[in-house]
Amino acid sequence: MSWSEVVRIPADVEQPDKIVWGFTARQVVILAVTGGALYLAYVTFGEEIPPAALGALALPVAVLGILLAIGTHDGISLDRFALAALRHQRAPKHLVTAPEDVPAPPGWIAAKPGPLPAPLRLPARGVAGDGLLDLGPDGVAAIAEVSTVSFALRTPEEQDGLVAVFGRWLNSLSGPVQILVRAERVDLTETVTALHDSARQLPHPALASAAREHAAFLSELATRHELLRRQVLLVVREPAVGGNGRASAAARAYRRLDEAARLLGGCGITVRLLDAAAVTALLASCFDPTAPPLPADGPAADDAVIGRGGRR
Template identity: 50%
Template sequence: MKYEAEPPPLLARIPADIDKPDKIAYGLTFRQILIVALTGGIAAAVYYLCHQMLPVVILAAILLPFLALGIAVALGRRDGLSLDRFVLAAVSFARTSKRLVAAPDGVAGPPRWCRLRGKLPGPLRLPVRAVRSDGALELTDGGVAVLVEASTLSFHLRTTSEQAALVGAFGRWLNSLEAPVQLLARARPADLSDLTEVLEHQADELPHAALAAAARDHAGYLAELNSSRELLTRQVLVVLRDHPATSRGRRSVRRDASAAVVLRRAAEAERALAALGVTARVLNAQEAAQALTECLDSGGRHPLGRALPNEPISATAQHHTIGRDA
């Protein structure tokens, strides 16, 4: 029997930083050349104006550290940023208020007779205004976003042809997108207490004593695992967004239309990802609010309540509002 060899794997090299600026000359970007040129120009101007009044040794002691600082700012990097952007970010962070309060209209200043020590807190401006009952997120800039939770798959365990098919299907989905899409992969704490409670609850209803004992042993193992280790699970979220509408009309009508559009795109994304073997679903209002809460307080524990078997499920809140309605 004659076997056909598999085609070679498809390789596409993508740089780690796709927003990396182009290099203009001598391996330097335009920003780096500008910083070096300004540093050299300032040093040359200082030398031209002061070389007849000051000795060369003093000028060298002044200009050489200045030139070294300019070259370090142009060529150095810190935490993935160039030093000039890192310094600007540090200055902006230092000037930004560290105490934020929920004040959409701004923080009012104290009266004239009140002497204030320190600085007033700054307004907390969240990007999400409200969570609709259909799971869509109303943004403060007028747009609407939807969170789609997607499962993962083992890419390296597939054959070469299967990998090529997956890459092609994923590429077709990316090419079909009409608006920017954000893929967010985050680690979240896993809590096995609900599963342990379900096992203990169902152990008494099992038909055989050996099965009940095995269920209790497994529940005890899960309880010990949950208390002795910090368990993490991976969650992949696909964020689809509709840009703010610029047409005139009632704001609520525009938001309803944007929500319908982005929910339709979410349904199309579910069908497209299903061709890859990825299970995707739109998060409802409670799950979307849970995801936002975990993002705001990633270190805290925010369990999502789960109903036990044969327990009624009811929803009392149909609209979760964050901030102030516009």
């Protein structure tokens, strides 16, 4: 005899469990601490303070405890939001790239004293020559650019096939992975310049006129609208374990990207690993999207001397 039981699984699988009267363990602890503090205050000062005054003092504390327990802000519980706001308020606001703590200025400088800048601690130590992000003791991260497919234009059978392929890849994951969809501005200056240059070499005047008209259309389009390009990135992170941790982590990251390229290739998606120059340009654009692109030969080395004629 076999039987089955229907169990409802919430859409958010990371949602905390309800343990008492629909409250989570965190909410129960907050309410218990609030109730205990109010009871202790009543036992201590109940005979010295009139009940009306004691109730007026206890009401804001009770309301605050209830709000901290059940209230949320942008999907974050109010107690965690308050702790994050407190940490942000106490944290230094001016950060600089320094290997250690910033020393205080000497006493002979006649300057108005103020808060010292703090060293900027980034999770990434740098970009290695193979394009991997060096995360220090946390291992490495590999970034790949992923193409897209049009899901809405497919037939229901093709959509089921795409979902099945994507599900097989998700079930094959053996470590943390991140899918990042970002939008970046598109600069058509090089395209317009290339059209004007190629128009002079076209064999027929009609082709040259069409090329110049298309260049004018692109120039007007870039002037009237803010053009954006969507980029899909696949980030794979592997921890460094053991004495040869970095090399083994890099090998595992490459193997996972190869497996993703093999599985996602079944639905027409290509996975291309970014090299060191592409990763550096990507990080620079994420920090400052409005900055001009990096030079073709990459950033200067730490010991390079940069003069008016370029680096030496």
